[in-house]
Amino acid sequence: MRAIQVREFGGPEVLVDTGLPDPAAGPGEAVVAVSxxxxxxxxxxxxxxxxxxxxxEPPYVPGGAAAGIVTAVGEGVDPAWTGRRVVAGPGTAGTYAEQVAAPVDRLVPVPDGLGLPEAAALAHDGVTGTGIVEAVGIRPGERVLILGASGGMGTLLVQMAHAAGAHVVGA
Structure with missing residues (x-):
C-alpha cells in the first residue's frame, strides 16, 4: 500500500510517498480502507x-484519525463491521496511508447522510467540542463567547452553542 512517511523532522518537504506492507487485522482490530x-x-x-x-521518532507514518470503509476484521471482532463506513477515531496511529489497522473500540459508525470528509473532520474536534459544551452546560438564552471562532474547533463550538439556544459571540 502507499503511505506518507516522515523520515526526519522538518517542514512539509520531509513527507515522503512510500510503499509499505498492507496491514493485517489482529485480534480486536479491523482494517479500514482510508478515504x-x-x-x-x-x-x-x-x-x-x-x-x-x-x-x-522518525521514520513514522503520521496521522491519528481517518474515515473509510472496513475491509477486514480480526479475531474476536463481529464480522458485521465489514463493509461499514466508519471513523477510526483519535489514537489510531499511522492514518496517512491507504489502509490502517485500528482497534475496534476506536471505530465509530458513520451515519447515513453524513459524508466521510465531514465525519473525519469531527474525529478530534467533535469529541473535544462535545466535552466542552457538556462541561459548560450551555442553556438557552445565555450569551457565549467563542474565542477563535473561525478555526475548526471554534466553528464547531459556534454551531453547538447556537443549537443549545445560546446567543453566540465569535472572536
Whole structure:
C-alpha cells in the first residue's frame, strides 16, 4: 500500500510517498480502507521536531484519525463491521496511508447522510467540542463567547452553542 512517511523532522518537504506492507487485522482490530484523514495542527508540530515530546521518532507514518470503509476484521471482532463506513477515531496511529489497522473500540459508525470528509473532520474536534459544551452546560438564552471562532474547533463550538439556544459571540 502507499503511505506518507516522515523520515526526519522538518517542514512539509520531509513527507515522503512510500510503499509499505498492507496491514493485517489482529485480534480486536479491523482494517479500514482510508478515504479521508483527519489532519490537525499538532501533526505539523510533531513533524517539525516536537515528536520526541510525544514519544515519536522518525521514520513514522503520521496521522491519528481517518474515515473509510472496513475491509477486514480480526479475531474476536463481529464480522458485521465489514463493509461499514466508519471513523477510526483519535489514537489510531499511522492514518496517512491507504489502509490502517485500528482497534475496534476506536471505530465509530458513520451515519447515513453524513459524508466521510465531514465525519473525519469531527474525529478530534467533535469529541473535544462535545466535552466542552457538556462541561459548560450551555442553556438557552445565555450569551457565549467563542474565542477563535473561525478555526475548526471554534466553528464547531459556534454551531453547538447556537443549537443549545445560546446567543453566540465569535472572536
Amino acid at each position: 479521508v484523514i483527519d489532519t490537525i495542527y499538532v501533526e505539523t508540530q510533531i513533524r517539525g521536531g516536537w515528536g520526541p515530546q510525544f514519544g515519536i
